[in-house]
Amino acid sequence: MTSDDGFNDVSNEYSLLAPGPVNLHPEVRKALALPMIHHRTPEFDKILKRVLENIKKVFQTTQEVFLLTTTGSGGMEALLVNTLSPGDKVLAIVSGKFGERWADMAKHYGASVTVLEVPWGEAVQVSLVEDHLKNNPDTRAVLCQACETSTAVSHPIRELADVISKYSETLFLVDAITALGAYPLPMDEWKIDGLVAGSQKAFMLPTGMAFISFSQKAWKFIEGAKFPRYYFDVRKEKKANASGETFFSSNVAIIRALDVVLNLIQAQGLNKLFHDIHRRAELTRIFAQKLGFTLYAKSPSDSVTALTVPSHMDGQKIRLHLEEAHNITIMGGQDQAKGKIIRVGHMGYIQDQELIRLIASLGHCLRHFDPAFISVEQISMVADEARKWLEQNP
Structure with a gap:
């Protein structure tokens, strides 16, 4: 699957990263x-x-x-x-x-x-x-x-x-x-x-x-x-x-x-389950902010992360483009937060490669709506950093 900026998403497999329902084991x-x-x-x-x-x-x-x-x-x-x-x-x-x-x-x-x-x-x-x-x-x-x-x-x-x-x-x-x-x-x-x-x-x-x-x-x-x-x-x-x-x-x-x-x-034990979900949340919070998002929740949960989109963009359009162009489902905001945020879930059966793919795809979604906001090179750099972070934080 290739986006309009030439990004080739080699994995065409559907990824459900919503706050629920989630990927099944x-x-x-x-x-x-x-x-x-x-x-x-x-x-x-x-x-x-x-x-x-x-x-x-x-x-x-x-x-x-x-x-x-x-x-x-x-x-x-x-x-x-x-x-x-x-x-x-x-x-x-x-x-x-x-x-x-x-x-x-x-x-x-x-x-x-x-x-x-x-x-x-x-x-x-x-x-x-x-x-x-x-x-x-x-x-x-x-x-x-x-x-x-x-x-x-x-x-x-x-x-x-x-x-x-x-x-x-x-x-x-x-x-x-x-x-x-x-x-x-x-x-x-x-x-x-x-x-x-x-x-x-x-x-x-x-x-x-x-x-x-x-x-x-x-x-x-x-x-x-x-x-x-x-x-x-x-x-x-x-x-x-x-x-x-x-x-x-x-x-x-x-x-x-x-x-x-x-x-x-x-x-695996409850503590290991909690650790894995926390790790996904931390990865998302750290590297989504490197792409240009900000955290919406002042007391963020480990189960789901809400990201404020850049003020000149529409969160609903971002989540729709992510699904149509990259085959990844997340959720947008509701009521007063509609269009202002996107929400990424960290529960369910999620592999590390899906997390890296999510970060890269989110970057290319931002670039789709504003090519001057972030470059292909910056997106690649953030995705590589995310991959190294996962290796260093098993």
Whole structure:
């Protein structure tokens, strides 16, 4: 594939470097291609039992983790409906699109929601949450994204949990869909009360499942919660899991592939997984800036990087050109960040050569829209530096 400035992209293979869904591991692709089996058979019962136990290690919890056939947003809703009641006071930390979505969900069910607006690209100040709880000790829940996917901001979850855990009647519910499995987020140690992850992120699976867990503190509230719930009622799921089944039909294909992923994670260790994702994030942050991008997030996440494009360029056009001319998919900005940023994901099955190719291709995209902005020689130099950096930082 040759660009308009003569750059020859020798690899024509499609590369998915979005914040989710992500490139699937080859072993996952094999598992997804297996013949279907029924979800009420001894064969699947063994798989489910193994998965329910091993996924706790990624959540770093002794509590049950529930497997829901839904998207991550369904998992966010499940955290709300299992712990809250109409009229409950909720503090929603909103720093982007997904914080807005969670606040809207809580309002829709009838919670009394106070929104703590955080400027896009910034992390929440813990002191503001602390002040709110001092003035409103009857707050039932605080909602926060571990990583706000739309801005690539990582929020100080450990510090927030330290503050919130001191209030016995307040739960800390965390959307870790673009965080869990990508960097440390130990549920029990940090005293997180509700945690949700998504299959299509660090778990390297297709979209279609959410994984949720609740602390012992949260279980005290679950029985008395009054928000309507049926499909997402974890009491039913807990009882079914204790009998070796899921309450509703199991997502056999994804759960079977999840078994493969959890075995892969166990073989390499969580710390190695975190290291690999951090390494990709560092490579992207360092060398994209050498090309002329700047970092959008003031507290950048390791799972996804948001890059501010040069002011005279359009981020939406850059990501589209990257896909059409170089066969690489990333994402653009949303709402107030639309056209201003591009977002690169670091989760999933990503090889070093894809990272080097990404850096070179991003440089040629910039050159496509402004030939005077960067030269072919500069792009080549940055790509070579990136290659050496990867060799020196295994």
